[in-house]
Amino acid sequence: MVSQSEGFFNPKNLMVLKRNACLFYGRPKFRLLLLIVPILLMVIAGGRSVFYGISITALPKSVPYYWLIQLIMPLLIMGESSRRLFRHDIILSPRVSLNHYLLDNLLIVGSFSLLIWISYGLASFIFLNHALFWSYFGLHLLFINSIYSLLAVLFKPTMVILVGLILSVFNVFSGDISFLNLTMIARFSVPDVWVGLFELCLILGGLLVLVRWAFNRIDYTL
Amino acid sequence: MIELKDVSKTLSHREILRHVSLEIKDGESLGLNGPNGSGKTIILKTILGFVRPSSGEVLVNGVPNRAKTLFATAIGFSLGEEALLPNFSATKNLELIVLTTDHELNRQVIREALIRVELNPDDRRPIKFFSLGMKQRVSLAAALINNEPTMIFDEPTNGIDKKGQLFLRELFSELWGQHKTLIITSHDETFLNDVTDRILEVSAGEVTASEE
Numbered sequence: 001m002v003s004q005s006e007g008f009f010n011p012k013n014l015m016v017l018k019r020n021a022c023l024f025y026g027r028p029k030f031r032l033l034l035l036i037v038p039i040l041l042m043v044i045a046g047g048r049s050v051f052y053g054i055s056i057t058a059l060p061k062s063v064p065y066y067w068l069i070q071l072i073m074p075l076l077i078m079g080e081s082s083r084r085l086f087r088h089d090i091i092l093s094p095r096v097s098l099n100h101y102l103l104d105n106l107l108i109v110g111s112f113s114l115l116i117w118i119s120y121g122l123a124s125f126i127f128l129n130h131a132l133f134w135s136y137f138g139l140h141l142l143f144i145n146s147i148y149s150l151l152a153v154l155f156k157p158t159m160v161i162l163v164g165l166i167l168s169v170f171n172v173f174s175g176d177i178s179f180l181n182l183t184m185i186a187r188f189s190v191p192d193v194w195v196g197l198f199e200l201c202l203i204l205g206g207l208l209v210l211v212r213w214a215f216n217r218i219d220y221t222l
Numbered sequence: 223m224i225e226l227k228d229v230s231k232t233l234s235h236r237e238i239l240r241h242v243s244l245e246i247k248d249g250e251s252l253g254l255n256g257p258n259g260s261g262k263t264i265i266l267k268t269i270l271g272f273v274r275p276s277s278g279e280v281l282v283n284g285v286p287n288r289a290k291t292l293f294a295t296a297i298g299f300s301l302g303e304e305a306l307l308p309n310f311s312a313t314k315n316l317e318l319i320v321l322t323t324d325h326e327l328n329r330q331v332i333r334e335a336l337i338r339v340e341l342n343p344d345d346r347r348p349i350k351f352f353s354l355g356m357k358q359r360v361s362l363a364a365a366l367i368n369n370e371p372t373m374i375f376d377e378p379t380n381g382i383d384k385k386g387q388l389f390l391r392e393l394f395s396e397l398w399g400q401h402k403t404l405i406i407t408s409h410d411e412t413f414l415n416d417v418t419d420r421i422l423e424v425s426a427g428e429v430t431a432s433e434e
Contacts, residue, residue: 011321012321015317015318015321016318016321019307019310019318022309022310023307023309026309089307091318098292215292216274216288216292217274218274219233219272219273219274220267220272220273
């Protein structure tokens with residue numbers, strides 16, 4: 001017999017976590033090759049060029065494609081992984097709580113964000129000259145990937161990515177969205193970090209409430 | 223007891239269940255017969271809580287679906303290969319099913335369940351390499367593993383050869399003898415006649431009593 005003691009990290013919960021991690025990483029394993037694109041850009045053009053973006057005062061304004069590519073690539077790699085985990089492969093038992101399942105997802109997305117952060121960091125060595133920027137960027141990745149994984153449960157992933165892309169381009173010209181401005185070295189400022197993190201916390205918190213509400217109302221495709 | 227009260231379901235502006243009302247008593251074995259796409263599987267998924275009715279109510283042992291938990295409790299189910307994880311072995315699939323219930327994980331019980339459906343418990347291959355019939359047997363084992371009082375089987379004869387069909391008849395007779403509540407869908411009416419107490423016809427999302 002395997003004992004099923006209480007606490008989150010008991011054998012039962014760990015096995016569910018392992019199952020979900022296998023499913024999450026199993027699907028985009030070939031899409032992970034997409035990481036080569038931003039990594040090559042960072043190696044060839046240099047980390048600063050990729051993360052520099054464009055200053056809010058620069059004229060004329062043009063879309064910084066390198067910045068856009070590194071920003072959107074983690075979402076393209078994740079694709080429909082979270083959506084399937086929730087809507088198709090959800091544990092078919094009333095005994096695994098939704099909170100547990102959501103926490104599992106956030107842990108897995110966290111590990112994915114760490115993987116991206118380390119890969120980008122090693123390819124660009126940007127942390128050597130921009131340590132604060134790089135620290136914020138890690139948190140940004142964690143939040144944005146978590147937000148994307150929850151949004152993809154509610155809406156089609158392609159639609160979510162498209163809206164994200166439009167918002168990013170829009171923000172290049174308007175500069176209204178703090179957490180996006182902070183992903184560009186050209187617009188990064190330490191006092192704005194708290195505003196950016198507050199915005200991200202607010203969106204993630206709101207989405208967690210929305211997803212919990214929606215779970216009782218959606219159909220599971222299984 | 224399971225009750226469906228005037229349940230309708232609309233998906234993409236198409237009504238796939240139309241005012242379905244039915245009652246399945248404890249210990250009863252009910253067959254749902256009908257062609258592909260008639261709504262049999264959606265009825266099962268509605269009972270299990272995977273699909274939320276657009277109108278009407280589903281009660282499992284007096285508790286409305288999604289009132290306390292997302293999915294119905296104490297129901298073993300076999301929904302074919304779509305409910306299994308293709309990259310995991312048969313043993314691992316069953317272990318995960320047991321682990322997500324209140325039952326203790328007993329590997330001997332899992333071995334016995336696989337032997338019961340005539341599969342090799344030492345086969346470590348991911349089930350994506352199994353034949354359709356073998357996947358169907360894993361799915362049957364998934365329904366049986368926790369020995370729940372109610373069991374649901376969706377098209378259990380799919381991919382099963384003649385010898386396997388004999389085995390299925392014996393299995394359902396055994397479950398019927400144990401007074402399990404069984405809901406079985408199939409488009410094979412002869413099979414349903416052999417293993418169920420009564421049969422309902424499902425056609426275009428509507429349920430009617432069988433003519434026989």
